[in-house]
Amino acid sequence: MSKLGPISHFRFPVSCDSLVLQGLRCEWGAGVLNLVSSLSHFLILTGHWKFNMAPHGKELSEDLKKRIVALHKDGLGYKKIAKTLKLSCSTVAKTIQRFNWTGSTQNRPRHGRPKKLSARAQRHIQRLSLGNRRMSAASIAAEVEGVGGQPVSAQTIRRTLHQIGLHGCRPRRKPLLKMMHKKARKQFAEDKQTKDMDYWNHVLWSDETKINLFGSDGVKRVWRQPGEEYKDKCVLPTVKHGGGSVMVWGCMSAAGTGELQFIEGTMNANMYCDILKQSMIPSLRRLGRRAVFQHDNDPKHTSKTTTALLKKLRVKVMDWPSMSPDLNPIEHLWGILKRKLEECKVSNIHQLRDVVMEEWKRTPVATCEALVNSMPKRVKAVLENDGGHTKY
Structure with a gap:
């Protein structure tokens, strides 16, 4: 046996x-x-x-x-x-x-290492991150450890948030919208949602912008390998006092770019009226009798002097909601212009002025037309977000 x-x-x-x-x-x-x-x-x-x-x-x-x-x-x-x-x-x-x-060729599910966090702890992490979107992973880890008594690393918090679809991203820079701004934007979108492209093609869009001599004020990125942080091609040159800049006023329509005017010193209502008479009126007349002029609600634009001049010249002015650069296609045209200027090597303000004017005149009509053609989508996006921010 x-x-x-x-x-x-x-x-x-x-x-x-x-x-x-x-x-x-x-x-x-x-x-x-x-x-x-x-x-x-x-x-x-x-x-x-x-x-x-x-x-x-x-x-x-x-x-x-x-x-x-x-x-x-x-x-x-x-x-x-x-x-x-x-x-x-x-x-x-x-x-x-x-x-x-x-009965199958597939492998059975394999059992990995048990998760350190329970389902309850994961829900707690999700509530913390959604309650305060700017809370760091280290702060969430400290909060979880204080409640449950279990030590958790910041990397574990990040992996948990990634699994539920939350990722650390750079926040978009947008104007501060109060409730009155959202209501005005929504009302504007409701009034314009039925307008066809013939209406938008007769709008003259205008705005001011600052152009720096050494690059823009935005965030820049470069491709580099470890140890290349201080190579000439991987650094962003800076100079004392910014190196100088120019302020410009410009306008555009679906027919192409209009006049571009350089601004000397601080612009007030009287200077703005001179720009309207010298640069805006010639560009507006090219669009015909149905032309509509657009500018934002800057105090210089809504002053009594400016309002009286526009009324005297019989200019149709579009009612514009405050804090709405995403509805103005010329904002994107400024971005295109500044990216082109970054490819040009200029060393002083005089060269910068010449290059700005040259690139402005070389802007293709198709670029302006494409930006204006996006207006129905911009209006729709404002309505869908109930007057809030859009991707534009």
């Missing part, structure tokens, strides 16, 4: 080495060994029996597994399949046997 007792004597999962060491091969008869062989094969396929073996090679792809099963169903044996696909017989046999037991 066997000294090992019944098979239930072993606790699963067990390893093949443990059975051999316990004298199974020596003590049991051939019939019992056949039974154990079949049972062990079943335990291997179902995952209850684990092998103490060296790491195996690259895992077979799903397509290759399906080809093995398909060839076996066609009547080919293990050796022929192995020779055809240039695999070992044992690999082919294990693939087919696993398919016979499980």
